[in-house]
Amino acid sequence: MRKLIWGLAIPNIVSNITVPLLSLVDVGLAGNMAVYGSIGAVALASVVVNTLYWLFGFLRMGTTGLVAQAFGADDVEAINRNLGRGVVLALLIGILLSLTMPLMAFFVHAMAQGDIEMAFQAERYIRVSLLGAPATMLLYVFNGWFIGMQNTRTPMIGAILVNLLNILISYVCVRGYAMGVEGLAWGTIVAQYIGVLFLLLSARFLYHPILKQFRIKELLQLHGARHYLGVNRDLFLRSILLSGVTLFFTYASTKEGEVVVSANTLLLQFFTLFSYFMDGFAYAGEALAGRFIGMKQRSLLERLVRQLFIIGVPLTLFTALLYYLLPAPLLHLLSNREDIVASAMEYVFWAALIPPMGFAAFLWDGIFIGGTYAKGLLWSMLWAAALFFLLYYALHPYWGVTALWLAFNVYLLTRGAVQTFLFPRFLRRLSF
Numbered sequence: 001m002r003k004l005i006w007g008l009a010i011p012n013i014v015s016n017i018t019v020p021l022l023s024l025v026d027v028g029l030a031g032n033m034a035v036y037g038s039i040g041a042v043a044l045a046s047v048v049v050n051t052l053y054w055l056f057g058f059l060r061m062g063t064t065g066l067v068a069q070a071f072g073a074d075d076v077e078a079i080n081r082n083l084g085r086g087v088v089l090a091l092l093i094g095i096l097l098s099l100t101m102p103l104m105a106f107f108v109h110a111m112a113q114g115d116i117e118m119a120f121q122a123e124r125y126i127r128v129s130l131l132g133a134p135a136t137m138l139l140y141v142f143n144g145w146f147i148g149m150q151n152t153r154t155p156m157i158g159a160i161l162v163n164l165l166n167i168l169i170s171y172v173c174v175r176g177y178a179m180g181v182e183g184l185a186w187g188t189i190v191a192q193y194i195g196v197l198f199l200l201l202s203a204r205f206l207y208h209p210i211l212k213q214f215r216i217k218e219l220l221q222l223h224g225a226r227h228y229l230g231v232n233r234d235l236f237l238r239s240i241l242l243s244g245v246t247l248f249f250t251y252a253s254t255k256e257g258e259v260v261v262s263a264n265t266l267l268l269q270f271f272t273l274f275s276y277f278m279d280g281f282a283y284a285g286e287a288l289a290g291r292f293i294g295m296k297q298r299s300l301l302e303r304l305v306r307q308l309f310i311i312g313v314p315l316t317l318f319t320a321l322l323y324y325l326l327p328a329p330l331l332h333l334l335s336n337r338e339d340i341v342a343s344a345m346e347y348v349f350w351a352a353l354i355p356p357m358g359f360a361a362f363l364w365d366g367i368f369i370g371g372t373y374a375k376g377l378l379w380s381m382l383w384a385a386a387l388f389f390l391l392y393y394a395l396h397p398y399w400g401v402t403a404l405w406l407a408f409n410v411y412l413l414t415r416g417a418v419q420t421f422l423f424p425r426f427l428r429r430l431s432f
Contacts, residue, residue, distance in 0.1 A: 001300075001307045005284045008147075011156035013280035018163045025167045026184055029174045033181070041121030041181055048107055048122070049129045051243055052097065053136050058235030059090055060144035064286045065372040066228065067148025072294020079149070080214040081221065085228060086141035088219060094134030101127055125181040132189030135196050142199040147287050154202050162195035227372070234374035241381045245388055245411060252392065252404050260401055263343035266334045267351040270323050274355050277315065278362035281308060285366025293371055296432040305423075308363045316359040324352035350405035357409045360416030368419065373426050380418035384411045 030042040063086045070078035104126050112119035139162075143155045170187025173179045179186065204211060249268075253261040285308050292300040323330070327348040331341045344351075361380075368377050388411035395403035 001303055002311070004288060005281065005304075005307060005311065008150065008152045008284035008287050009280040011152040011280075012147075012283045013277055015152075015156045015159035016276035016279060018160055019276075022163045022166055026170065029170060029184060030181065033174070038121060038181055040115070041118045042125060042184060044108060044111055044118065045122040045125040045129065045181070045185075048104055048111070049126055051247065052100070052104070053133070054243055055236065055239045056093055056097075056137060057140060057239055058232045059086060059093070059137055059140035060147075061235050061286070061369045062086075062228070062232045062372070062374075063141050063144030064148045064283075065231070065290050065369050066224075067145050068150070068287050068290020068370055069294035069372065071149055072291035073296075075294070076210050076213055077218065078224070079210060081218045081224070082148075082228070083141070083145050083211075084214065084216075084219045085225075086145065087138065089232075090137035090141045091134055094137040097133035097137075098130045101130055104130065121181050125185045128182050128185035129188060132185075132192050135189060135192035138196045139192060139199070142196065142203065145203070146199070147283055148290060149207065150287050150291060151206070152283065152287070154199065154206070158195050158199050158202070161198055162191045165191035165194055231372045231374045234378045235369075238374070238378045238381045241378075241385045245385050245408075248389075249404065249408060252396075253401075256401055259339055259343050262335070262337070262340045263347070264401070264404075266331055266340065266344045267347060269334060270330070270351045271354050271358075274319050274358075275362070277319075278312070278359055281312060282362045282366030282369075284308075285363060286370040289367045289370025290372075291370075293430065296430075298427070298430065298432060302427075305363075305367060308366070309360075312359050312363050316355040320352050320355040323355070324348065327352075347401065347405055350402070350409060353409050354412065358412035358416065360420065361412055364416060364419035364423070367423075368426065371426060371430075373422075373429065376419060376422045376426055380415045380422065383418050384414040387411060387414050 026042060026046075030038040063082060066082045067079055070076075070082060105123050108122045108126065109119045112122065139158075143158070146152070146155050166187050168187075169190050170184050173183030173186050177183065249264070250261070253264040256264075285304065288304050289301060292298075292304060327345060328341070331344050335341055364380075365377065368374070388407045391407040391410055392403055395406065399406070
């Protein structure tokens, strides 16, 4: 079991680690543009676009769970049907998102807080970026499909390919053709469309015996359609709540001043780094939980849960101790401003609490996604988000920034606690 988990988790972790390199290069290229506010414009536009796209992450999660169960059941028709439905839905959503430029421009100008030039540059970036919406949605579906097929190596290669091409094309567009922020956006979308082509060709090469059995008429079948739409609906609502909490954390930080928002941003990198590793194991949980459910092997599913927590607990404790005992070197890697580092040090305790408070939520997310128990994911997020806002508004007048960090940790803990409570109900849903 451990070999299966690590074999699926490591490629996902490697894929995640390539993401900061891309962000670093984008910031470096933006910082060398002879245009006012280019770094801020790219950062602002990226937040808007990425938040918009993240709302539709259910395309990956839903596809993974449904395909993993079909894989375990050796149901070729369902494997093909869920891929086909995902592709059609991804194209529809992607085309609609590419038409949302006026709405995105409104958000950009509102968030720029009167900085017209920065808002203008961000708008230019988004106008190009949204052309890549269909590619982003298709990448969600294909990545989810491969993970459901117990294959995380191909998505890893695809992610590395996309990120390296993104860096190369962006560099050529910005430094070679002086295309400004639009050059960064073109680098991203061209790389993404190439990534879609790579995954499409890989699927055809690796799974030709399965895919050749696909028939278009299968997309018109109502079998499982209600379950498919219900899972994606609940995952979409969960994504809205998750994005709302994340955006509010940044918004609440900005109200505390430039130093505090910068300090909180640094400390959130601790959370992001931890999530890169835990997401790897969560993805492994998605693939294997779905597979074992499809095989109708309850004992293997329960063994999977035990092994994920056996792996997760020591990793979590090590990370928490690292953050608590050695925060200064990590913070100085991220910033050379002593005032920001000093402010961050005041809240290191809360950042170090994130791994033990949040690790269960990551692992349960994987199990529930693999089991397509989207209602459980939604309910846990509803309780967690409600407690987050309740604690923040109740305690902020007295505790200030500490209330924000406390609320965030309780939010993570609540997600895991509610999911732990729901797991027996999840098992009872199974028909074996």
